[in-house]
Amino acid sequence: xxxxxxxxxxxxxxxxxxxxxxxxxxxxxxxxxxxxxxxxxxxxxxxxxxxxxxxxxxxxxxxxxxxxxxxxxxxxxxxxxxxxxxxxxxxxxxxxxxxxxxxxxxxxxxxxxxxxxxxxxxxxxxxxxxxxxxxxxxxxxxxxxxxxxxxxxxxxxxxxxxxxxxxxxxxxxxxxxxxxxxxxxxxx
Numbered sequence: 001x002x003x004x005x006x007x008x009x010x011x012x013x014x015x016x017x018x019x020x021x022x023x024x025x026x027x028x029x030x031x032x033x034x035x036x037x038x039x040x041x042x043x044x045x046x047x048x049x050x051x052x053x054x055x056x057x058x059x060x061x062x063x064x065x066x067x068x069x070x071x072x073x074x075x076x077x078x079x080x081x082x083x084x085x086x087x088x089x090x091x092x093x094x095x096x097x098x099x100x101x102x103x104x105x106x107x108x109x110x111x112x113x114x115x116x117x118x119x120x121x122x123x124x125x126x127x128x129x130x131x132x133x134x135x136x137x138x139x140x141x142x143x144x145x146x147x148x149x150x151x152x153x154x155x156x157x158x159x160x161x162x163x164x165x166x167x168x169x170x171x172x173x174x175x176x177x178x179x180x181x182x183x184x185x186x187x188x
Contacts, residue, residue, distance in 0.1 A: 026052065026053075026054050026058060026129075026131050027050050027051065027052055027058055027093075027129065027131075027134055028050070028051045028053070029048050029049065029050050029051075029134070029136055030048065030049050030051070031047070031048055031049045031100075032046070032047070032048035032136060032137070032138040032139065033046070033047055033048070033138060033139055033140075033141050033146070034046045034047075034110070034117060034123065034138050034139070034140045034141070035047075035140075035141060035142075035143055035146045036116075036117050036118070036119050036140055036141065036142050036143060037113070037117060039116060041113060042111065042112060042113050043109065043110060043111050043113065044110045044113060044117060045074075045107040045108065045109060045110065046071075046101070046107060046108035046110060046123075046125070046138050047100075047101045047102055047103075047107055047108075048100075048101050048136070048138065049098055049099070049100045049101070050093055050098065050099050050101070051093075051097075051098040052093040052094065052095060052096065052097055052098070052099075053096065054095055054096070055095045055096065056095055057092050057093065057094055057095055057130070058092070058093040058095075058129055058130060058131065059090050059091070059092050059093075059129060059130035060073065060090060060091045060092075060093070060127060060128070060129050061089070061090045061128045061129065061130070062090075062127075062128040063108050063125050063126065063127045063128065063136075064125065064126050064128075065110075065123055065124060065125045065126070066124070067123050067124070068110045068111070068112065068113070068123065069111065069112030069113075069114070070110075070111040070112050071108055071109070071110055071111070071125065072087050072088075072108070072109050072111070073087065073088040073089075073090075073091055073106065073107075073108060073109075074086065074087055074088065074106070074107055074108075074109040075088050075105065075106050076103070076104050076105060076107070077104075077105075085109070087109075088106070091106055108125070110123075117140045118140060119140050119141055119142045119145070120139075120140070121139070121140050122137050122138055122139040122140060123137075123138050123140070124136070124137050124138075125137075125138060
């Protein structure tokens with residue numbers, strides 16, 4: 001019985017490692033950053049660009065971190081002339097395409113912060129995808145660094161936690177993925 005249990009554990013470990021490597025080989029992530037929120041903020045946002053160089057769609061179904069109590073995928077959009085953030089169940093990156101998590105679009109919402117996020121440090125995440133988990137290390141930058149990037153990234157560092165409703169009971173109930181053509185850009 002011990003031999004079977006040991007073999008089963010070894011097989012499970014090999015499957016986990018192989019699945020993790022598959023995701024790492026499929027998707028490339030660049031320009032990852034979290035803009036430092038103001039002191040006392042309970043929320044922040046993470047941004048990055050994910051490239052899917054394969055001939056199959058890549059579906060992102062969530063993210064988690066041991067350092068952040070709640071991480072979810074959100075879409076910022078204007079609906080009926082009102083800016084809203086809508087939690088998303090999944091996001092699809094079409095084959096051969098890239099998706100930029102950015103201001104006014106998709107981002108990882110980091111909720112329940114219990115301590116300040118210090119520039120120069122980073123937070124480790126695991127992004128759940130259709131091909132397995134993808135490890136991601138995201139550096140924390142200052143609002144000034146974000147501004148100097150001059151690329152239109154959302155600066156949650158200038159927002160108070162009262163500026164957006166992040167409580168799960170206050171979210172718009174639209175939890176649907178958008179059409180792939182609306183959320184991807186061609187790879188360069």
